[in-house]
Amino acid sequence: MTSEHITERVKNQFGDGLVDAFETYGMLTLVIKPEINIEVLKFLKDESDLAFGFLKDECGIHYPFNKDEELGVIYLLHNLRANVQVRVKTFFPSDKPVIRSATSLWAAANWMERETYDFFGIKFEGHPDLRRILNVDDMDYFPMLKQYPLEDGTREDKDDKMFGRG
């Protein structure tokens, strides 16, 4: 199973839904439109010649300067029989961070989507139990979004005066 074959199959099935396809360090990356994320994943999972049965990872990403494509969700799929991996990326605007949940395809997506929600505020439609998983429940922001400082705002001992700055 070559990258060209996978790209061809997805392109034939979804046409413009496939935004981009490229290979980095020998691994194929497919960039798809967010509206058809579940259809593409289901296609990659169920087609007998593709058979990406294992959702290895699912995570979010934030590119604040990519207009209308600030937020992304990345799926890492693995065909265990052929030992081939494929990365599926999809980007959408940060003012409407909603995408359909992959829990209908893989139960493993449950916690990974909760984590993605926890850190990026991406809402997964159809997720059975979308709430924070790693951070404290009363946290009122999504810490991996770039507009929030990484450092804890309540720290007092890192006064710039003590380091000869400012």
Added chain:
Amino acid sequence: MTDIKIVKAPEGMEGTGFFATQLDKIVGLARKNSLWPLPFATSCCGIEFMATAASHYDLARFGSERMSFSPRQADVLMVMGTIAKKMAPILRQVYEQMAEPKWVLSMGACACSGGIFDTYSVLQGIDRIIPVDVYIPGCPPRPEQVIEGIMRIQDLAANESGRRRNSPEYKQLLASYGIE
């Protein structure tokens, strides 16, 4: 030939067949030499503490060989390691479950101030949720420093007034942390 040392009796009136001293001093002496630590070890400081408790440094010499893994029987809460914000309510619950008198020893940069983990997920010092008696600096501190910290707790235990836990200052301290 043994060289076992026994702690000296406190100052007092002594005569044939009797010895009179202050109750606080006797209680302090007993408490000082049998502090039961509750090791709340979350990371590398905990490893250093294990070295302290093992035979080479032998924390048992100070009467602290009995690690209490139940907060209800512990005297000293030893917080060793990074406390994530999600862990904070649990640490607080452990502290609340301990019976008076109780002391808290904060070991290492993370427990004292958050250390290098100046980030959204880490509590920036355990003194934000519970009162701390002794801080041990270091990343991680050496066992000698841990022993020094235990000895400072011993000083506090030995010299504490029997009424301190009922004093308005102590109640105010707990109230400032919102602990009943």
